[in-house]
Amino acid sequence: MQRKKADKLKKLWRNKPCDHPSFDRVYVLGDQTRDVACFRCGEVFSPAEIQELAKKYSDRVFVFADPSKHKNAFDDGPEAA
Numbered sequence: 001m002q003r004k005k006a007d008k009l010k011k012l013w014r015n016k017p018c019d020h021p022s023f024d025r026v027y028v029l030g031d032q033t034r035d036v037a038c039f040r041c042g043e044v045f046s047p048a049e050i051q052e053l054a055k056k057y058s059d060r061v062f063v064f065a066d067p068s069k070h071k072n073a074f075d076d077g078p079e080a081a
């Protein structure tokens, strides 16, 4: 998702607790960043923060646990579907 959209989601979410059920790559205009954002609350995470989340929620599959290995994970992602 666009960084702008993440910021908007975050504003709408209003700091409620979120266990970050799913993520999307963050884009700034056309450029993919190494960050990901939570679909639900709009919180943006750096690759290091994603590693921490992957440890915390080890029962979940984190395709972004190592973003460098999943550059194209969302080429046909949820927004295109």
Ligand SMILES: [Zn+2]
Binding pocket: 018, 019, 020, 021, 038, 039, 040, 041, 042, 043
């Ligand atoms: Zn979240």
